[in-house]
Amino acid sequence: MHIPDGFLSTPVWACAGVASVPGVAYFARKSRTALEDGQVPLMGVMGAFVFAAQMINFPVGVGTSGHLVGGALLAITLGPAAACVVMTAILTVQALLFQDGGVLALGANVFNMAIAGVVAGYLPYRYWGATRHRRLAIFCGGFLSVFVSACLAMSQLLLSGVPMPPAVAMLSLALFAVSAAMEGGITLAVAGALERLNPRWVQGSEKDARAGVGFILVTALLLASAGALLASALPDGLEHFAENVGIAGQAKAFLASPFADYEARFLQVEWLRKAVAGILGLGVVYAACLGLGKIAARRSGAARSV
C-alpha cells in the first residue's frame, strides 16, 4: 500500500521520515561493499525486475489475480541490506514517475515497505531457512513483508486522522491477511522455481538456526503491526486503559504543551488527543511484545539447558 501525499498529518510524515533516514543509511552502509563487489548493477537490475514482475499476473481466488510485491524475494536473494536499498529505489521511482505513493510520504512508505517489510520478510528465512521448515519460512516471509507494511501504513493513516469506522479497519485487517497470503504463495513459488534453475541465487541461511528466537521475533512483529493498527483504530479503549494505569494524563500534558499555542489554531484538540493515544497504544503494544519476548527467550533457554 503506497500512501500518497495529502493523507498523513505533519507529525506522522515527519516522524516516519526521521525514522527511515537512519534506517536506509544503516542498510546503505551495510551494503557499501556491494560497490567493490560489482553488486550495484545487480541491485539496479533486480529493482527493474521487480517492476517487470508486476506485469505477470498470478491467479488467486475467483476471477482475481495478484502480482509479486517483492520485498521478501529480494531479501532472500540479495540479502536484507541490499534488498532495503533496492526497495527504497523502487519506491522512489514509483513516487516520481508513476504517482504511486507521495514524495512527502516517501519516508513513511520507505519505512513500511523497504525497512519493516524487508526485515519482516527476511526474519523467518534467517531463522528457519536451513531447517525442514524452509518452505514455510519462505511463505511466512512473503506473508509478513506485506502484512506488516500494510498494517503500519494503515495505522499511520489512522494516526493522521483519516476517518475510518472501526469496522472498516477490522475488514482491512482481514484483506491485508489475504493479500499477504498471496504474496507468501507467490514468493514461495518463485523462490522454488529459482532454486531449480540455479541454487546459488537464493541466499544460504545459517545452519545454527535459533528457531526459538525467530519464532519470538516473528510473533512480536506480527503482534506489533496488528496491534498498532488496532490501537490506532480504537484509541479510546487504549486511552481508557492508559488512564487507568495513570500515565496518559501526564504524557498528554507533556506532549501537548510545547505545541499547544502554535497548533491550537488549526488543529482540533480532538485530533491531538487521538494521536497521543495512538502513540501511547503503540508504546504499550511494543512493551508487551518486548516483555513477552523476554519471557519466551528465558523459557527456550531453560529448555535448551535441560
Next chain:
Amino acid sequence: MTPLIDARKVRYRYADGTLALDGVDFQLFERETVALLGPNGSGKTTFVLHLTGLLHGEGIIRVCDLAMSKKNLPKIRARIGMVFQDSEEQLFLPTVLEDVAFGPRNLGLSPEEATRRAKLALEQTGMEEAAARAPYHLSAGEKRRVALAGVLAMSPEILVLDEPTTFLDPPAERDLVRLLRELPQAKILVTHDIPFARALATRAVFFEKGKIAGHGSIDDVVRRFQWEI
C-alpha cells in the same frame, strides 16, 4: 616483431567442470584484423574474455608486452578495448556522453578531459549528435557505435568486437564496416557473419571444442570447415 597479443596454452574449465578452452595458442600482430570463427560454444567468447582478464584460466597471456596479472590489469584494460555482443549491457549510464566518458574517468582523467575525449570519440563514430540522449532510445546500430565510442575514448591499441553485427540492418552493418576500416587499431572480430569478416579480416582462426582447429585466409578457412550457408 613482438605480437600485441601472445596467448599460449590457454585452458579454462567452467565451474560445472566442462572444458571450455583446451590449450589455445594465439597471436595478434599490429595492423592485423583476425576473425574468430566457429560454432556456438566452441570457446570464442570465452577466449576473448581471457584477453581482458575477465576470466582467468591456465596458460600464459601477454598483452602489449604486459603479463596478465592483477597489477597489470588496469594497464591492459586501457590498451585493449572490448565491444560486447549486447550493447544494452555495455551502455549502462543514463546519457550517451556520460557513458562514453566512463572509461576515460577510470583512467584517472579529470572530468573536463574525460568529456573532451568522449566528445572526440563520439565524433569519430559519427554519434556526436546523440551525446545528451539516453542509450535506451538509440537504434541497434547507434548503440553499437556508442559502445565503440566508449572503447575508443580510452585510445586502445587493440579492439575486440564480439558479434558486432547482431541486430544490425544491412545499411547499419555497411556503416560499421566503413567505420572499422578507418580505425588503425589491430582488431579481433568474433563473428558468424562471413560477408562482414570478408570485408574486414586479414586472416581467420577457426575454433572447435575449445581448440583452434585451423587458421589461414578467410576463404581457406570457410572452405575447409564449410562455414557458409
Next chain:
Amino acid sequence: MHYLVLERWSRGDSSFHRLDARVKIAALLLYLVAIATTHPFRWSAFAAFALLVLSGVIAARLPLGGMLLRAAAVLPFTATFAAISALAGDTDAAFRLLARSYASALGVLLLAASTTMPALLHAASSLGFPRILVLVLQFLYRYLFVVTDQAQRMRSAALCRGSALRRGAKRERFRAASGVLAVLFARSYEKAQGIERAMLARGFDGRIHLLSSPRLAWRDAAFLGLAASATLGLRFLLTISA
C-alpha cells in the same frame, strides 16, 4: 507505455526545463509541505495551490490536459478512502483527502515532467543521498524499460503458445507464472553480470566517477526565491483568512 510519455515530456526545452534540478526539488518540497500544513484545506486552498502549479505547467509548455489526467493516477487510492470518510459522515475530510493528494500529485508530476531522470539523479547525489542508493536508482532506471520489455515479450510468447498463463487449472497457471518470473529473474541476473563485465573491461575499479553537476545560475536562485515566496505567501494567506 505511459511512462515513456513522461520521459518525452522531461526532455522538452523550455526555460523551466533548464532550471537546475536541485532548485526544482527544493521548490517541490516547499510546495508539498505548504499543502500538508494548510488547515483547513478548503476549495480556496485547492484552487490557489493548483493555480500555482499550473502556472509552472504553462511555463514549462507541458500539455495541460495530459498533466491533469496523469495526476489523476492518485485518485483510485484516494477515492477509496474519501468514500469511506464520506460514508463515515465526514465529507470535509473526504474533500480534504482528494484535494490535497491531487494537488500534491500535480506538483510531483511537474517536477518529473520537466526534469530528466539523469538530472534528478545528479541533483539527488549532490543533495546528499547515499551514493549507493543513487547508483542503484541509476541502474534501475536504465534497465527499467529493458527488463519490462523483456517481461512483455515473454508474456506474449507464452500466450502465443496458448500457455497456461491464461487458461487451464489455477494450479497450472500459478506454476506457469512463477516459471516465467524465475526465467525473467535469470535473464536479469545474466544481464547484471554482463554489465559488470563491461564495466570491468573499461577499467572500473569499484568507484563510479560521475560528471559533476553545474553550478547554480542566478536564474535558478531567482526561481527558488519566487517559488518559495509564492508558496509560503499562499500558505500564510490561507491560514489567516481561515
